[in-house]
Amino acid sequence: MNWFLFFLTLFTPSVALAASDPALDPLSYDAGAWSPYVVGAGIGVLSWLTFYFSDKAIGASSFYAAVAGGIGKAVAPKHTMRLDYYKKHPPHLDWSVVFVTCTILGGFIAAWTGGEFRNEWLHPMWVARFGDSIPLRAGVAMGGGVLMAFGARLAGGCTSGHGISGTMQLSVGSWVAFFSFFAGGVATAFALFRL
Amino acid sequence: MIDPGKAVKETPPEKPAPPKPGKLIGAAIFGLAFGYLLQKGGVAKYNVLLGALLLEDWTVAKIMLTAIVVGMVGVFTLHHFARVNLHLVPTRLGAQSVGGILFGVGFALIAYCPGTGAAALGQGSWDVLFGMAGLIIGSYLFAEMSGFLKRTVETWGEKGKVMLPDILRIPRGVFLPGFALLLLGILYALQAFTVR
Numbered sequence: 190m191n192w193f194l195f196f197l198t199l200f201t202p203s204v205a206l207a208a209s210d211p212a213l214d215p216l217s218y219d220a221g222a223w224s225p226y227v228v229g230a231g232i233g234v235l236s237w238l239t240f241y242f243s244d245k246a247i248g249a250s251s252f253y254a255a256v257a258g259g260i261g262k263a264v265a266p267k268h269t270m271r272l273d274y275y276k277k278h279p280p281h282l283d284w285s286v287v288f289v290t291c292t293i294l295g296g297f298i299a300a301w302t303g304g305e306f307r308n309e310w311l312h313p314m315w316v317a318r319f320g321d322s323i324p325l326r327a328g329v330a331m332g333g334g335v336l337m338a339f340g341a342r343l344a345g346g347c348t349s350g351h352g353i354s355g356t357m358q359l360s361v362g363s364w365v366a367f368f369s370f371f372a373g374g375v376a377t378a379f380a381l382f383r384l
Numbered sequence: 385m386i387d388p389g390k391a392v393k394e395t396p397p398e399k400p401a402p403p404k405p406g407k408l409i410g411a412a413i414f415g416l417a418f419g420y421l422l423q424k425g426g427v428a429k430y431n432v433l434l435g436a437l438l439l440e441d442w443t444v445a446k447i448m449l450t451a452i453v454v455g456m457v458g459v460f461t462l463h464h465f466a467r468v469n470l471h472l473v474p475t476r477l478g479a480q481s482v483g484g485i486l487f488g489v490g491f492a493l494i495a496y497c498p499g500t501g502a503a504a505l506g507q508g509s510w511d512v513l514f515g516m517a518g519l520i521i522g523s524y525l526f527a528e529m530s531g532f533l534k535r536t537v538e539t540w541g542e543k544g545k546v547m548l549p550d551i552l553r554i555p556r557g558v559f560l561p562g563f564a565l566l567l568l569g570i571l572y573a574l575q576a577f578t579v580r
Contacts, residue, residue, distance in 0.1 A: 229449065295423070331521070
């Protein structure tokens with residue numbers, strides 16, 4: 190088997206780049222427990238319900254802005270409430286805060302009942318590429334979070350707000366954001382894992 | 385640009401007052417369902433999300449496109465019969481492309497996004513906590529600069545609440561079924577040609 194892989198990598202450089210080490214191949218790890226079509230249809234129906242019962246579109250990123258605003262209000266109330274964004278979106282326990290908090294709980298229930306609770310700090314695919322240093326992962330993830338939130342606020346939504354809710358309403362800006370998310374993401378992921 | 389349904393008034397502007405408790409119960413139930421579905425779909429997993437960005441695992445694309453088709457048909461039907469308001473974010477080409485690319489770079493670095501990250505935390509993938517700390521810091525940083533950004537980047541390519549059928553000048557009733565069929569065709573191709 191090792192010899193086979195050796196010759197495979199010798200003669201097919203693209204395969205060598207993509208999957209010579211199974212630990213770096215995303216397909217060597219678990220997929221979802223349910224069919225993606227069932228889950229996708231479920232999320233679609235869930236949007237009917239949030240539109241109908243809550244007069245809201247599904248979105249997640251504003252949760253983090255509300256938490257940041259809440260912390261800002263506790264630490265530097267005057268300064269925080271002078272900022273343009275928080276004048277328009279005063280941070281309080283609103284729909285999106287409750288929604289995303291319960292998303293965490295929903296993820297827990299699904300993982301726990303499905304025997305998929307991971308309880309891990311580093312995913313093996315990350316370890317295979319970058320080693321088992323938690324501070325390194327912490328720095329990269331935190332830096333990524335800063336960029337992601339800044340980008341989401343500038344774009345006006347995230348993979349949920351634009352990627353699902355905005356695109357399904359045929360919003361031009363949401364489709365632009367959707368393709369921009371994946372353009373930036375694909376380029377960076379290849380730089381991280383395939384160079 | 386967007387005609388409200390027959391009996392529905394224009395979407396009222398976001399009220400700064402805290403919402404009624406009844407609304408928050410809905411938020412709790414829908415949030416639970418959202419997190420449950422995301423985890424069952426596998427999109428709270430590092431390898432599935434990174435696999436999407438490495439163009440090897442198409443689970444994310446299949447879930448998103450299915451959600452878009454199902455959601456679109458239902459929401460526009462409800463809107464036609466004046467049962468719901470639409471909630472479009474105004475199109476700002478500059479902010480959405482620049483912000484979108486920044487978001488994407490961050491996406492590859494964390495591997496989780498704001499919604500799937502919440503489900504990943506519930507799943508016990510603790511590395512998302514660092515990402516969430518970054519998301520909170522980044523949100524505040526944006527708020528810090530929001531006055532400046534509103535006067536600059538956010539004015540570039542500002543188009544208001546426009547929809548694809550508007551700019552393509554196709555009647556919505558014609559565009560919708562056509563677009564749904566196009567997305568179903570892409571889903572069919574994904575199913576036929578991808579491993580996962």
